Amino acid sequence: MDAMFLGETGSWGIWVFQDVLLYFPEQPSSSRLYVPMPTGIPHESIFIRTKDGVLLNLILLRFTGDNSTFSPTVIYFHGNAGNIGHRLPNALLMLVNLKINLLLVDYRGYGKSEGDANEEGIYLDSEAVLDYIMTRSDLDKTKIFLFGRSLGGAVAIHLASQNPHRISAIMVENTFLSIPHMASTLFSFFPMRYLPLWCYKNKFLSYRKISQCRMPSLFISGLSDQLIPPVMMKQLYELSPARTKRLAIFPDGTHNDTWQCQGYFTALEQFIKEVMKSHSPEEMAKMPSNVTII
Incomplete structure (x- = not known):
């Protein structure tokens, strides 16, 4: 459901128009x-x-199966097109296979949410969702996971970087280092590579914010992603300071459909079980880092 990212040229007209080039809440119509x-x-x-x-x-x-009282809650941040309803086939399989509660979020300007999408606004959205979970007596506030695909991965990394003590773990899939990195990848001609950061209205600087995410982290990479270079997922994994981090690689995984690859839910299930098994800070500190190749 994610649309093509477009870069910015730095001119005033493009500056005003940048949100339209990144966010696609009306695709499909x-x-x-x-x-x-x-x-x-x-x-x-x-x-x-x-x-x-x-x-x-x-x-x-x-999730209403056995031991549902102890189920973690996963906040699901989607990509830059469509709405949360379009993610239901994926979400329902996550619910069944992972035995979790799942909270899907439509950013401002998407689906039935009000407003217009922009980077700072989306960050406020993510904070509001986390605050909302804290008001629910029926959800375990000590077992909050973040999941983000594509643009949603940047949202998850930002939220985790700002709330390290409230987030148990993060899982990001086919996401990018930053919007400037994406612009220079999609538009490789000379000027794009040397635009200063201030030229970008939307930055989503995940490559910087990941340094503040020390909680257990799962990086899910589809090597057949034709939109975001898979090397960016590997670089985020390498930049992560988490003592417990995993890199799950799916050779046939495309940008939107890596979740349909064999072994996908097994990788997520193993990661969640590992985090839950060693949930205390003392136990988490003992766990080694490694790379899981699926």
Whole structure:
């Protein structure tokens, strides 16, 4: 569901237009009118307000199997196109295979959420979702995982970097080092490589913020990703200071469909179980780093 990223030229006109070049909440065309909802499983459609007053729409999927009281909650940050309803096939498989609660977030300007997307606003959205979980007595506040795909990976890394003591672990998939890195990759001609950082309205500097994410981290990389160079996932993994970090590699994984690869949910399940088994800070500090190749 993620659309093509476009770079910026630094001119004033492009500066004003940059949000339109990055965010695609109306692809497909009905995405702002219709958000598919799950059927036959426990769920809630929730509306919350951010600190700056924007109304956001969330979908909470509840795991109701054995030991559901102890299930972790995963906040799901999606890519730059579509809405949370388009992620339900993926989300429902996560629910069943991982035995988790899943909270899907539509950023401002997406789906039924108000407003218009922009970097700082999306960061406020992510904080509001985390704050909301803290108000729920039926969700374990000590077992919060973040999952982000593509643009959502940058959102997850930012939120984790700002809330290291509230996040148990992060899982990011087919995401990028930063928007300037993406611009120089997509537009390799001379000027793009030397634009100063201030030329970019949206930066999403994950390569810097990952240094503040010491919680257990899973990096999921589809090597057949034609949009974001897979080497960026490897570089984020290498930049991560987490003592417990994993790199799950799927040779046939494309940008949007790595979750359909064989072994995908096994990799996530093993990571979550490992984190849950050694949940205390003392035990987590003993766990070694390694690379998992699937």
